[in-house]
Amino acid sequence: MSKGNMSFSQKVLSSQDVSELIESGWKKADLHVHTCCSHDVPAWGPVHPKVLYERALSKGMNYVTFTDHDTINAFDLLGSNKDSLVTGVELSITDIQNVGHSIHINVFELDREQFNTIASISSKRQNIFELIDFLKDDDLLYMYNHPFWFAAGEVPNLSVIPEIAKNFPLIEYNLQELKQKNQFAMALAHRLDKGMAITTDSHTGSIGAAYTIAEGDDFRSYFKNICEGNAFLVTDFSLWKHLSRELSVWVELAFNTDKHVGSDFFTDVEKVNRAMRILGSEVFSDHPLFNKLTMKSIQKLSLSGLPVLVYTLSMQPMIHDIKNVFLTY
Structure with a gap:
């Protein structure tokens, strides 16, 4: 082998x-x-x-x-x-x-x-x-x-x-x-x-x-x-199923994390960082039912595969560029 x-x-x-x-x-x-x-x-x-x-x-x-x-x-x-x-x-x-x-x-x-x-x-x-x-x-x-x-x-x-x-x-x-x-x-x-x-x-x-x-x-x-x-x-x-599941579970982690322990949390994407700051605000922490309903709605969207589809489509220009590099390598 x-x-x-x-x-x-x-x-x-x-x-x-x-x-x-x-x-x-x-x-x-x-x-x-x-x-x-x-x-x-x-x-x-x-x-x-x-x-x-x-x-x-x-x-x-x-x-x-x-x-x-x-x-x-x-x-x-x-x-x-x-x-x-x-x-x-x-x-x-x-x-x-x-x-x-x-x-x-x-x-x-x-x-x-x-x-x-x-x-x-x-x-x-x-x-x-x-x-x-x-x-x-x-x-x-x-x-x-x-x-x-x-x-x-x-x-x-x-x-x-x-x-x-x-x-x-x-x-x-x-x-x-x-x-x-x-x-x-x-x-x-x-x-x-x-x-x-x-x-x-x-x-x-x-x-x-x-x-x-x-x-x-x-x-x-x-x-x-x-x-x-x-x-x-x-x-x-x-890959599609894994990415959708990973995103769904990540949403649950984000909504349930200890905001004090997780204060150093940041990603390479500023929009995600901004969303995490919103999740840590009093709007969510002081209203657990609203927090739960919002989490379930975002999870449902995540599992639908739509975010992965949008990401896939957004990456196509990059895929084309990579392909061109390989054709000349």
Whole structure:
């Protein structure tokens, strides 16, 4: 089962398709999950690291990791010496000179000292190649997250993405992204002979709705097998269904979060931040029935798929631009 024998599209399977492999000892992990320690996750019990850790184990995850934005505080809350737990972080770096837009990188099996170093490189020196050199020198495991995601307001430098991707052993298939973007990520991994892992990138506690299976008696050997293409991408959810459900649950989190605990909450989208400030106002906190009815109405809209459809249509110009880059690459 090498990368040359099977396309990545053939490796996206349902849980039923891989039941025999799991029974024979192949390992499962969702390599991109956020807890309440991420700045864009409302503070609520179901997304606490302790709750998510137990949920992951109940879903049969053999390795459990949390990749919060630019912090490893989840492991301080949980304790890093638990069985099957792997330290992780989603690192953000905006290297204007070498890239031109923001890149997110998941790093695994790091300690506090290593985190402090890479956080400094990404936030102060902002040099992607210096960061990658450090990751290699310290023998850390890392992955290029959603290569065709861009922060709100950014003008992406699409032509540089294939060159940047050459420096990564693993590229992500992200269940939060549009199908077309994941298809481009698959094509990128195939052309560069890189491994690919599927993740939920869940901000609402949906850990394990997608996972990557591979052999490996420890996390490092498991990760190595994924990088070598000896793995399968598993999900029982369509991207459309996952995004709609994620949005619906996120609405519930937003309406039920402790407004004081969640005062540091912010996203990359100012309209969402403004909405959260409104939800935290006295209009909602002092009128629980109005709060509940509003939440149910927005959830119903979320589950209808309409917001996902609008988002999909809004992304079509970007999809066209990405396609043009690939035609010339």
